Amino acid sequence: MIPYGKQEIIQQDIDAVVDVLQSDFLTQGPQVPLFEKSIKDAVNADYVFAVNSATSALHIACLALGVGKGDVVWTTPITFVASANCALYCGADIDFVDIDSKTYNLSPELLEQKLIHAKQNSLPLPKVVIPVHLCGQPCEMEQIHRLSKEYGFSIIEDASHAIGGKYQSNPIGNCEYSDITVFSFHPVKIVTTAEGGAATTNSPEIASKLELLRSHGITRDVTLMKNESHGGWYYEQVDLGFNYRMTEMQAALGVSQMSRLHDFVAQRNNLATRYDELLKGFPLITPFQITDSYSGRHLYVIRLELSAISLSHKEVFDLLREKGIGVNLHYIPVHLQPYYKGLGFKEGQLPVAENYYKNAISIPLFHAMSEDQQNEVVKILTNILFEKE
Incomplete structure (x- = not known):
């Protein structure tokens, strides 16, 4: 995994x-x-x-x-x-x-x-x-x-x-x-x-x-x-x-x-930039970056274009995990958590966040990640999203 x-x-x-x-x-x-x-x-x-x-x-x-x-x-x-x-x-x-x-x-x-x-x-x-x-x-x-x-x-x-x-x-x-x-x-x-x-x-x-x-x-x-x-x-x-x-x-x-902080962040940025290139043409949205910043690149979140694929958000997520890609989702909107609903928050109050939740997936990104591991992530995504299996 x-x-x-x-x-x-x-x-x-x-x-x-x-x-x-x-x-x-x-x-x-x-x-x-x-x-x-x-x-x-x-x-x-x-x-x-x-x-x-x-x-x-x-x-x-x-x-x-x-x-x-x-x-x-x-x-x-x-x-x-x-x-x-x-x-x-x-x-x-x-x-x-x-x-x-x-x-x-x-x-x-x-x-x-x-x-x-x-x-x-x-x-x-x-x-x-x-x-x-x-x-x-x-x-x-x-x-x-x-x-x-x-x-x-x-x-x-x-x-x-x-x-x-x-x-x-x-x-x-x-x-x-x-x-x-x-x-x-x-x-x-x-x-x-x-x-x-x-x-x-x-x-x-x-x-x-x-x-x-x-x-x-x-x-x-x-x-x-x-x-x-x-x-x-x-x-x-x-x-x-x-x-x-x-x-x-x-x-x-x-x-x-x-003592290795700047090397960590530089490598994360290199890997994220490589993802940007490798994922061009995929039915998904890669992370947008504002121009006057340098991101720590803690996470790499893709947004699935569900109208362009035959699978649901959950199906893509589950297939990735089944094939050894330890994806996650960051985050479930806080106001939709049961505890917060108990405080009076309701679905529909924050539509942009709720729409994000419907198609976001965090794919692997860490500074010790190899290009071979990154290639494997992209290969599995290719097979799933373009139904090559």
């Missing part, structure tokens, strides 16, 4: 983790700060906080921006559920903005229409908007940022798919057009720490909150304490935080992986 995504672990990565296991620190040692510095250097953000998952990063990002009961957060329906769940964890409400039909990212035009409608009808405006850089392609952040200034919302970039990419020649994660950016280091992502995530920001106030929230709300910083220190052992809990810390083993793996 050729998987849709896969980590690459080399001896350098293994040695880095073994060194930690033989060291004095398995948690709260030197590797997490080293990993944070490697991210900081890569994305040009002022502050970086590594945590145990991107979901945790999204949660504390919302809290750091003051999201709570009575607030509403807006995001895209084509994302993993964590991009929406993070608002609910804070007691806030969630709503969705439909996607752009070409990029599959949150549509700035539809966002503006929704903001205008909300303001004209005295409906709640968002406290935070969470655009998601789907497949590694950045959203149109300059437009979203402009709207944030006009309508008074904060921005969390969900860049779980996008480390190593660029928007307008600047690294994704530098927070030029956002308050916080979140990355994921799950095994199928561009860089892995097994499980893990990070949040970046340029705001010292937000940074202070993120640092507290990831570790129980506890501080040893005397400038943040309410009382005079009792001695060298003294600490205070000054907020209600969580144990979202990253381990030293995860961080060591991340440091090793980050």
Whole structure:
């Protein structure tokens, strides 16, 4: 089976983790700060906080921006559920903005229409908007940022798919057009720490909150304490935080992986460009790329032209898997999940996202993928879509 995504672990990565296991620190040692510095250097953000998952990063990002009961957060329906769940964890409400039909990212035009409608009808405006850089392609952040200034919302970039990419020649994660950016280091992502995530920001106030929230709300910083220190052992809990810390083993793996980040992303782009050429003339739509960006190319999503083939979406998906191609679908629209339907969302509310779901398939793409594996994917697609078997 050729998987849709896969980590690459080399001896350098293994040695880095073994060194930690033989060291004095398995948690709260030197590797997490080293990993944070490697991210900081890569994305040009002022502050970086590594945590145990991107979901945790999204949660504390919302809290750091003051999201709570009575607030509403807006995001895209084509994302993993964590991009929406993070608002609910804070007691806030969630709503969705439909996607752009070409990029599959949150549509700035539809966002503006929704903001205008909300303001004209005295409906709640968002406290935070969470655009998601789907497949590694950045959203149109300059437009979203402009709207944030006009309508008074904060921005969390969900860049779980996008480390190593660029928007307008600047690294994704530098927070030029956002308050916080979140990355994921799950095994199928561009860089892995097994499980893990990070949040970046340029705001010292937000940074202070993120640092507290990831570790129980506890501080040893005397400038943040309410009382005079009792001695060298003294600490205070000054907020209600969580144990979202990253381990030293995860961080060591991340440091090793980050040394190859740009090679990973370059190879993903090479493979994606090769797919673009190999799939010309097929009854499908290959991924559109905006011109002023450099995608992390986490995923390669094709859209089947179902009117041009005799098979259904499900039949193509099942046949690919039967023939050893580990395709997947990113994503089921969040508002169609049973839990979210229970909150009042209904089919038909976000038609562009729902249409995307009807014909999208993620085919294999990972930086260690060989051309032979890629040729096999295309060969099987050829046989299925052109009914050569």
